[in-house]
Amino acid sequence: MTLLLHAQLLLLGLLSLGWNLIAMLLHPVLPRERALKVGRAAIARVYSICWYVAALTGMLKIESKVLDVLRDEPRLIVVANHPSMLDALILVARLPRSACIMKAELMSNVFLGAGARLARYIRNDSPRGMIRLAVEDLKQGGQLVIFPEGTRTAREPINPFRPGVTLIAKLANAPIQTVFIDTDSPYLGKGWPLWRLPPLPMVFTVRMGERFAPSQDTHALLGQLERYFAAGVKPRRPAA
Numbered sequence: 001m002t003l004l005l006h007a008q009l010l011l012l013g014l015l016s017l018g019w020n021l022i023a024m025l026l027h028p029v030l031p032r033e034r035a036l037k038v039g040r041a042a043i044a045r046v047y048s049i050c051w052y053v054a055a056l057t058g059m060l061k062i063e064s065k066v067l068d069v070l071r072d073e074p075r076l077i078v079v080a081n082h083p084s085m086l087d088a089l090i091l092v093a094r095l096p097r098s099a100c101i102m103k104a105e106l107m108s109n110v111f112l113g114a115g116a117r118l119a120r121y122i123r124n125d126s127p128r129g130m131i132r133l134a135v136e137d138l139k140q141g142g143q144l145v146i147f148p149e150g151t152r153t154a155r156e157p158i159n160p161f162r163p164g165v166t167l168i169a170k171l172a173n174a175p176i177q178t179v180f181i182d183t184d185s186p187y188l189g190k191g192w193p194l195w196r197l198p199p200l201p202m203v204f205t206v207r208m209g210e211r212f213a214p215s216q217d218t219h220a221l222l223g224q225l226e227r228y229f230a231a232g233v234k235p236r237r238p239a240a
Contacts, residue, residue, distance in 0.1 A: 039119030044096035178209030
């Protein structure tokens with residue numbers, strides 16, 4: 001099974017690398033709007049293929065069809081808890097018009113950077129710039145996937161939420177759709193190495209949560225969201 005995990009990671013790497021090479025060629029020639037749509041749809045397709053293959057091998061089971069009702073909805077912020085590095089990949093596979101906020105250093109990553117730039121994903125090195133780009137994207141009909149914990153969950157049930165998401169919602173006049181990612185798998189949680197085989201199969205289930213309207217009182221809304229997630233996240237059993 002360790003070899004199977006390595007093969008799955010190799011497939012993910014090859015698909016990501018292949019698409020990023022194509023994205024590097026497309027970026028200078030495609031108009032911005034077309035590039036954005038092609039880039040986001042392609043990223044969704046790459047990860048959908050990976051999850052399909054992983055399911056066939058019995059390594060991974062993802063229940064995320066609940067997100068399909070959101071896939072064509074414009075001007076929407078999708079907020080989730082963050083138990084694993086796989087979370088963003090699970091969500092964008094079902095939301096082909098969505099953008100993610102990414103660590104700035106990943107924009108130069110050979111496996112991610114060119115595709116992220118083509119899709120106009122949002123870098124996080126400047127808080128003001130991040131908020132401005134997120135608001136612009138939403139006003140143009142995009143979706144934003146964001147994890148207010150800022151990093152993978154390090155303490156149960158959730159890390160303290162960082163400000164930003166409720167300000168973006170206010171400035172873009174965009175609703176916040178909450179989703180919960182439930183898993184007992186420790187794989188790629190905080191401190192879990194990429195190559196270490198977890199208990200199999202890995203099971204991830206996405207649940208739809210409540211929708212929150214934007215508020216002028218962004219601080220109060222952030223606290224409300226944090227309390228809502230803290231109460232709604234299913235506790236994860238300790239890793240073996």
